[in-house]
Amino acid sequence: MSSLQIKHKNNEDILLELSGSTLEEVNLTGADLRNADLNSWILKGAFLARAHMEGAQLKEASLQSASLIEAKLAGADLKEADLSQADLRAADLEGAQLEGANLRGANLSDANLRGANLRNAKLIDTDLTEVDYDDKTVWPDGYENGQLHGVWRGWYPDGQKAVEGRYVHGEKNGLWTAWHRNGQKKRECEYNNSQKHGVWREWDEKGNRLVEGHFENGTKNGVWKYFYPSGKLQRQGEFLNSKEHGHWVTWYEDGQIAGEGNYHEGWKDGVWLNWYSNGVKHREGHYTQGRKDGEWSKWDEEGTLVEKQTFVNGQRTA
Template identity: 25%
Template sequence: MFSHPRSPRIPHRPRRPGAWTRGGARGRVRLRGAGLALALVLLAGWGATARADLRENRYPDGALMTQWEVRYEAGEVFRDGEFRRYHPGGALALQAYYRHNEPVGVWTWFDAEGNVMRRVRHEQGRRVLLDNGEFLQPEHVFRDPAGRIKAEGIMKFDKPHGPWRFYFPDGSLQVKGAYVTGVADGLWITYQRNGQMIRRETYRLGILHGEFRRAFDNGLEAERGSYDEGLRSGLWRTWYANGQLETEGYFREDLREGEWRFYAQDGTLLRRTVYRVDTPINDLPLPKPAETLAPIIPDPHALPFAPRLYDENGRRIPLHVPK
């Protein structure tokens, strides 16, 4: 009847599926693999002024998944124009708009049958919901054969809509989150029986989008990062079960970019490697015994669009792409 976020319909950590295509005034280039030559293709054109490109990615069967417009200005790339996401069957799932990285206009989400699920208007940085989303049915409770509550929430058109909770057989809370017409949306949190949070993630109509955190059973953090429309983006870190940092580095569209650092379980830095399009390009020297490494500053090429980084005094850190 409905999908829990752990079901195959809402995958965790989706890899960048299928073939990706970049297009622009110079023609379209299909990206079929990773390597130095591919990295050079991706980096070509950086530094150009006011150049527009059309980007898209596809499902494994070749069907269009997402498509969006970007613009290059002064060495930075911005989302600018229409953004579309499609269901696996080809139906439009989201129609959205950006101007210089900022959401603008009316965003509309659709289900696989073409019905409007949500409409939001962006006004000066604020999101205004255009639909009232009234609940048509009261709260529902689902029980196992022994009569114990398994899940409870509100239904709309025979689909879960709004806050929902799932329980262990002993009655303790296992998962809580919210749906929009049967699709996971917003913050979802997973717990152990003792109440310890082991997973925290945010969905945008079934797609991971925003901060993601995962913990070990002992409560120590295991992984932290963020998603952009289902793809890992920005700084990601993983830890060992003993609390020591394991890896840290930046993702761009689910692929490693820039410097990545790898550590042993005792905290020893093992390796510093520079990546381009998920391919290791070269290793950097390890620090001397008395030397302290500075935090990783992202390579501008590693970011999906223009970075907004600030120092300890709140001043923006300018990043420039070599021409």
């Protein structure tokens, strides 16, 4: 039967011998792996909770989704290691070398990062809640004291810029811009302490404007406009606290009016009118809090009245 030997990084003394040919999902909970040579080892999904790994060599090791809860990793070398989705809650990483490590989606809450080197580490969607750090901790560009800070940029796999904006102590602030894969601008929006606040604009992949409106403290307010890809106005009206409120109008792409009426706190309210694309009236009736109420009339495309109905609280009575 094949076996794997974990050796000391300096003198090659055997620290642990395991049967099998892989360490994926191996259970090494509480194991003594101090100063072990695990460079480039594949430990995907391994159970290493509370393992003693002080001073271990783990450069370029694969530790995706590994359980490293309360693991002792002080002084360990984890340069370029893949720790994506790993569970490092309350792990001791004091003085650890994490330069270039992939920590995407990892959980480092309550971990000790005092004196750790995280230069160029990938911290996308990484949980850094209540981590312990000091003035010797080296953070990646774009971080300050464990929080996103400064200009941030994201790219598509082909190198095309996807997004750019600024964080201030962990919060989105100012103008954020996103691009389609072909380089055309996709969206512009402003933030204040991670809440949408200010002008919001969207474009399609050909650069045609699709949406323009305004947010106040995370809610849609004021006039919003929606456009056809041709640039013609499709729909326009006001929002109040992210609900349609006030007068709204829709148009056909040739500019002919298609419908209009009022909303009250998100409900259609009052008289609503619709027209055929040839300009002839199609329907007319009244809403009360989103329900048809009163007399409703319908015409054909020649302008001849073809139907009359009566509603009470949305129910047809005649």
